[in-house]
Amino acid sequence: MKKSEWSDKQLEELLREMPRIQDHRNPRDIYQNISLKKRKRPAWIIPGLAAAAALFLFFLLVPKLFDGTQYSLDSAKQEESSSEEKISISEDNSSDLRKQDDSEQNEIGISDAEPKMSMTPSNKTAVYEEDTAAGTVFTYWIPDSQIQILVPVSILVTPDNNKDWLTNFTESMELLNEEEWGLTDYYPINAKLELDNNTVIVDVPNDHKYGQGSASETMFIDSLKKNIAANSQVNKIVFTTNGQPGIELGNYGVIEEIEVNPEGKHAYFLYTPDGLDTAYLVPSTETYLDINAAFEAMKSDQQQGLAASLVPGFPLKEFTIEDNKLIITMDENTTMENNQAAVYSYEAILLTAKEFGIETITVLNAPINFLGPFDLTKEMKVPLAPNHRPIQ
Template identity: 25%
Template structure:
């Protein structure tokens, strides 16, 4: 402390020894000059500092901001990229999954469709079997149904065309016989008009006869008409065990004379196809055989056409077989198993043979040596019962 005090004292003494200086310049003016000089010297320095500091500062700030922002941006970018990639991957995964599922579903759906198509094809085949191959017979009825029979003549009134109608068993059969004309479509079918239109039938099953009231204007003018008259009544009623027709009054049957009643007796017949034209329905027509004609000969007759009457064969000409009589059973053995194939022609043949065998008194037919065990609705591995009716007609 003493050294410092001595120095201070010494400085004061030196200052006091300095000469006094006087300046005549006005203090205010001097102040302004000094201020002006100070301003001129200070401003550039300040501006230079600004010019230098601001860019440096800005650069530093930018760098700092970049240092802060870039990682964040990079993180965000990476996040977005990852998110996008993740989303893309997820979408791809989902797409792949969906495609896999859709593929599976499509595969499953395709399989289902194929199965359905196969099933539909199978069902279609069954349907075609049911609708594409026409049956001309009725084999069975349920407990509540019975069959009544009708008959028409072909357009030239040469042969009889039998008909079968399934009706309720609880109803009086006579009711349906008396309305028979309303169920027929003669013009559409290409056949003659129903001979007994307007007639009234009353069944007497206990006495196996039918009472017939004919219209007042009914008449028979030729032997062919008389033969058709008897044949139609026989076809209509003998299947139901009716063997006599009794008329309300005598009937003039032309060459046969006047009759009050007629015996109805079935005879041997064969069945061939009748069709007036291609746009008309196909029927089985009854072709009468002489009593001495055996069934083998009858089958041979079924191979012949009668084009002038629009009657055609029901057994193909190239089909040959041998027969064996076993009481109520007729065995038919095909000579060549390749001949009997599953088609309309063979089904028609089988049904025509069954109906012909029935007229000859057989109850069953066994077909052997066929290429197909099943033809149409028929199982050829076992005997087939003869039908109950032929040329079925649905009652609306």
Template identity: 40%
Template sequence: MKKSDLSEKQIENLLRDLPKVTDKRSPEEIYQNLSVKRTRKRLPGWLVPSVAASAALILLLILSPSLSGWQNSASNSEKAESGAELAKTEMKEESQDAGDSVSRNNQMKFSNDDSAVEPNSEMQDGPLEQDQPTAVYSEDINGYNVLTYAIPEPNAQIAVPITVLVHSKGGETWFELFEQTMKTLQEEKWGLADYFPLNAQLSYIEETEEVHVDVPADHQYGSGSASETAFERILAQSLPYERVKKINFSTEGQKGIELGNTGNVTELQIKDRKRHAYYFYYPEGNANPYIVPAEESYDTVAEALQQMLKDRKELGLKASLPEQFRDDLVSLSHDEKVLLIKLADGSRLPGDFLHSLEAIMLTAKNFGFEAVRLENAAPDSIGPFDLSEVLPLPVGPNKKIIEGEKEVGE
């Protein structure tokens, strides 16, 4: 190491010009105070090097003044002050973070909203909000009118049946309410394709149970096989079979509609949709599924339930029953319109079985049953359903409530 060019006298004079620092505490007292502070609040690991560096610089200045010139001493002194200031700032920020953490913990402790529980917190084992049923049940109606709209998903491979609850404005027929409500549907918000209102004039003849559909000459419903198939499917599945048996088409008052591959179509017979299996369709970004029937019909409910164990990848549909249901299902029987599903002793339904249960109930309804009962089911309840009781079936799938021109919950 290079020897300093300053004489001892010069160094002494320089040190005399430095600010005077005194500390009347003994080394033992200083150490004891530091120990107490360390016990009260542990510094985070990333802060220790800053403090240690500051202390090292200060000790270096005090113990080795003769090893460097005055300019280096001044520079190190500035660094020491900067390091000490940084340590002070970081300790202050840590204290604020700790206060914020306490505040968040208090909010979670006293909040009744389960959403306040952070995903990775230790409170996760506490009661969490359960999934809610997606279908419409008799107790949901309470003065509402029930309408169904088959709405295509963005790829138009399937039509999702949406059961809409809406209040009458006063004196409308079901068909007038159907026309009014289709203008307020929020398909894109629901993760579906923007399809309604139809680009057509509609009228209903109650005596013959017919709907007349008149389209403009520039309509797009026949531009491609997917478009025309979706058009016919959506009309057939949106109009209730109990009220409508046939659809008549015209184009600007002239009989018939031109549908690409099919040619000129004058009418469409409505068929009662029965004996279908129900699957899950998940719109992008949605955690809960829509429960959707596929087109195929089956002879027995057992066949339909068997199909519901499998994905329908070509349609973008997911299995609505968990794989374990294949092994746990012992038998199916029915008595007085109640479908009895007997499970194996000791079997336990998964925690996310609620929507699978709804898919079973909707499938049972599609086969003409009026209720479902699960035997040997554990746990005793799924969501709001008491599995020890006979379960009445839904009115329809995929509930949406519209008040005026807004969906409830907006």
């Protein structure tokens, strides 16, 4: 009964009897699978690449997240050093200023309690009342090199009193060195300006290029409005093209006249053109409800290359407004350096205050008595115009 022994032969027979196992797949499918597999990259490549990209982004973003505060400090320091450099370069300029300061101090008879040595020369940038002895102020709104914002630049000219202000203003356009100042060459404009009572008539030639593209149109209209608002009381602009009424602008259509409203309620920010180390104080495009909101906004950077103008180096604590007077209280416990950044901050405050109808400013508790050319112990009148640039 019991088959105790298996012979090799029997085993071989048994093995040969084993069933044939078939691959029931269609050869076409197999071939397709093979061609798919042939092209298949190792499975780790795509996740690997994704991980590498993620790491890259991580290292790129994390430092910025962590030292947000340090970052702004650094930039402030850079500004400092650059302003110092600038001062050493324009030596005669600052010595002029110093002379002026000296004479002013002598006139007022300030005691020598404040040692003059502690005063590092820093430039003021705006035009003040005392500067008008040198001529009349004209403020021109010049597009920056990217044609994104309009930078107000003020020059002092000796006007021809036989001509109206508009003629003087137009003729002085030739004196502007926009490119040297890091801005776009925009003036003289390709139009004739004429004054008619409270209206400026702008006559452009038939082939004018101000209608080409929305940026150039906006710049043209805005610069005209701002130029006129900043330099006169005129409240209307009438456009003509080669004597015919109206101007054709792509996005606006045909415009015959626009109203000019007095500008105001803007906050001033720092704008530094590429490749230059002097900065401009430029008003924001948006307006602010009150001076408080404006000062708050000035502590942080804005769009279009406008940087914060109220630096921590200018320790503003609080302020009150009485009629047309702004009284600033400084944080006396902090150190305040007498440098260009602080001068910019102070001037930004002055200019912004002016936007809100302030006429004079008093500083209380200032840690230092002199900030650049400014005597912080005295009441200060708001500037006449921003960004004074000398002309030859």
